[in-house]
Amino acid sequence: MDQRPVLVVDYGAQYAQLIARRVREANVYSEIVPHTYTTEQLLAKNPAAIILSGGPSSAYADGAPSVGADLFEAGVPVLGICYGFQAMAAALGGKVARTGLREYGATDATTIGEARSILAGIPATQNTWMSHGDSVHEAPEGFDVLASTAGAPVAAFANEAKGLYGVQWHPEVKHSAFGQTVLENFLFKGAKLEPNWTTGNIVEEQVERIRAQVGTSRVICGLSGGVDSAVAAALVQRAVGDQLTCVFVDHGLLREGEAEQVERDFVAATGVKLHVANEQERFLSALSGVTDPETKRKIIGREFIRAFEAAEKAVLAEAAAEGEQVKFLVQGTLYPDVVESGGGEGAANIKSHHNVGGLPEDLQFELVEPLRTLFKDEVRAVGAQLGLPAEIVGRQPFPGPGLGIRIIGEVTEDRLALLRRADAIARAELTAAGLDNEVWQMPVVLLADVRSVGVQGDGRTYGHPIVLRPVSSEDAMTADWSRLPSDLLARISNRITNEVDGVNRGVLDVTSKPPGTIEWE
Numbered sequence: 001m002d003q004r005p006v007l008v009v010d011y012g013a014q015y016a017q018l019i020a021r022r023v024r025e026a027n028v029y030s031e032i033v034p035h036t037y038t039t040e041q042l043l044a045k046n047p048a049a050i051i052l053s054g055g056p057s058s059a060y061a062d063g064a065p066s067v068g069a070d071l072f073e074a075g076v077p078v079l080g081i082c083y084g085f086q087a088m089a090a091a092l093g094g095k096v097a098r099t100g101l102r103e104y105g106a107t108d109a110t111t112i113g114e115a116r117s118i119l120a121g122i123p124a125t126q127n128t129w130m131s132h133g134d135s136v137h138e139a140p141e142g143f144d145v146l147a148s149t150a151g152a153p154v155a156a157f158a159n160e161a162k163g164l165y166g167v168q169w170h171p172e173v174k175h176s177a178f179g180q181t182v183l184e185n186f187l188f189k190g191a192k193l194e195p196n197w198t199t200g201n202i203v204e205e206q207v208e209r210i211r212a213q214v215g216t217s218r219v220i221c222g223l224s225g226g227v228d229s230a231v232a233a234a235l236v237q238r239a240v241g242d243q244l245t246c247v248f249v250d251h252g253l254l255r256e257g258e259a260e261q262v263e264r265d266f267v268a269a270t271g272v273k274l275h276v277a278n279e280q281e282r283f284l285s286a287l288s289g290v291t292d293p294e295t296k297r298k299i300i301g302r303e304f305i306r307a308f309e310a311a312e313k314a315v316l317a318e319a320a321a322e323g324e325q326v327k328f329l330v331q332g333t334l335y336p337d338v339v340e341s342g343g344g345e346g347a348a349n350i351k352s353h354h355n356v357g358g359l360p361e362d363l364q365f366e367l368v369e370p371l372r373t374l375f376k377d378e379v380r381a382v383g384a385q386l387g388l389p390a391e392i393v394g395r396q397p398f399p400g401p402g403l404g405i406r407i408i409g410e411v412t413e414d415r416l417a418l419l420r421r422a423d424a425i426a427r428a429e430l431t432a433a434g435l436d437n438e439v440w441q442m443p444v445v446l447l448a449d450v451r452s453v454g455v456q457g458d459g460r461t462y463g464h465p466i467v468l469r470p471v472s473s474e475d476a477m478t479a480d481w482s483r484l485p486s487d488l489l490a491r492i493s494n495r496i497t498n499e500v501d502g503v504n505r506g507v508l509d510v511t512s513k514p515p516g517t518i519e520w521e
């Protein structure tokens with residue numbers, strides 16, 4: 001059963017993914033499309049409604065991305081947000097200009113007349129989250145002005161007869177107090193949709209889609225022990241059962257006990273066929289002498305694929321399918337991996353995730369990525385739906401490039417051994433304190449090229465600092481540093497500096513994301 005999507009047209013927004021997510025939270029299916037789509041291409045997706053996102057351009061500037069006025073005649077309900085609101089106004093003959101009054105952050109919006117339309121049920125003065133320098137000065141003909149702010153004479157409008165709506169503020173961010181109400185008013189009152197989409201629909205839809213894509217071919221799935229690949233594998237297993245073999249690559253950049261854990265938890269829970277590829281030598285020699293983070297990521301992405309290729313023969317033999325070919329590679333790629341790798345429309349490349357921006361060009365497998373439009377918490381819900389055990393579904397994320405991007409400097413065997421020990425101590429103490437569920441993840445980072453002076457056993461040491469980076473997050477797109485109890489931090493630092501040779505300092509990272517990212521490379 002294919003759902004008609006609510007399309008989010010991305011004008012290079014910071015928050016396009018958040019809009020899609022909030023729509024899904026309202027139990028309506030949503031997908032993001034680039035602003036380069038023509039009206040015809042948009043309508044070809046048979047959308048139930050369309051939301052135009054914010055963006056960095058000015059609607060009246062030369063070359064600014066515009067909306068075809070014909071979109072508003074197609075009978076599909078449209079909500080414009082910020083830039084999308086301005087572009088809609090401009091396309092329909094309204095006036096957009098700079099007032100000189102910019103509004104960034106918390107801003108009061110005042111309802112004009114009675115609260116109605118997409119503002120139904122919202123107090124006369126509401127706190128909204130703004131980020132704009134341009135404003136709509138005059139609504140297009142046929143539009144009713146619903147609200148204004150100090151800097152935006154027209155801050156919300158509606159043309160009920162045509163199902164067209166817009167707001168200058170960002171209803172998708174949690175800081176807009178009634179943001180979700182605005183979105184739900186649009187979806188349920190404006191577009192008259194039913195809240196009938198759940199993560200259960202993802203399972204049905206993806207299983208069908210995977211069957212259609214894969215047919216009777218052989219499939220491998222890169223399995224890491226993490227949530228995303230476990231859920232992707234479980235979906236594919238449900239779709240094509242025996243055609244699937246999971247491949248766990250031990251690249252030597254893993255944490256203590258990880259390889260054993262994959263066997264124990266995942267294979268036991270699902271009975272899937274597993275092939276373990278011992279590829280420590282391949283990765284370590286490819287990384288030798290490399291210090292630049294993006295170069296490391298690209299090398300790791302490439303060697304992952306080479307390791308999957310090298311495993312093909314053994315996989316086919318183990319499945320008694322000699323003479324066949326592995327055509328498909330399943331990856332547990334999520335939406336944030338895609339956006340950060342610069343895959344969002346107009347979005348910057350922050351870092352190349354090994355499974356997206358780090359893939360080699362000569363990839364011979366066709367990719368199967370059933371989770372590519374989802375966020376981690378949605379993936380966890382899908383995993384629970386598929387009956388995966390709580391230890392897998394609730395597991396903290398661990399990046400595919402592993403400890404390779406947590407050693408700041410060259411990756412060597414000695415440094416890996418040192419970091420592995422420090423990481424095991426930190427994780428054991430966090431678990432012992434009963435705080436595993438309080439943190440999203442806690443990278444432990446070795447500053448391999450930094451040394452500082454210490455005194456240990458009355459002697460001078462010149463050792464490395466270990467950084468602890470516990471963070472809290474909802475979806476890894478933004479994060480804050482976790483306020484862990486200081487006695488726990490003290491215990492971790494004390495144990496690491498006592499037990500790990502070569503480390504004489506424990507450091508706590510107190511940076512949010514942004515400006516920092518979660519990992520250091």
Ligand SMILES: Nc1ncnc2c1ncn2[C@@H]1O[C@H](COP(=O)(O)OP(=O)(O)OP(=O)(O)O)[C@@H](O)[C@H]1O
Pocket residue numbers: 221222223224225226227228229230247248249250251330331332333337355395396397398399400401
């Ligand atoms: N050691 C590995 N062996 C095989 N495939 C891997 C390995 N590490 C990562 N992958 C592949 O790369 C994908 C992305 O890795 P990533 O770490 O983001 O996801 P995950 O490990 O499945 O989940 P989590 O984010 O919870 O750790 C995985 O879903 C998996 O397909």
Ligand SMILES: O=c1[nH]c(=O)c2[nH+]cn([C@@H]3O[C@H](COP(=O)(O)O)[C@@H](O)[C@H]3O)c2[nH]1
Pocket residue numbers: 297340351352353354355397398399400401441476513516517518519520
């Ligand atoms: O599979 C992955 N391949 C990668 O290359 C990669 N880089 C970062 N991460 C994980 O993604 C989330 C966001 O991390 P950053 O704030 O460091 O970008 C965090 O959960 C990181 O651990 C990765 N996962």
Ligand SMILES: NC(=O)CC[C@H](N)C(=O)O
Pocket residue numbers: 053054055056057058081082083084131132133134135
């Ligand atoms: N966040 C936005 O969409 C900004 C829209 C437009 N660039 C402005 O400054 O008004």
Ligand SMILES: [Mg+2]
Pocket residue numbers: 224226227397398399400
């Ligand atoms: Mg992982």
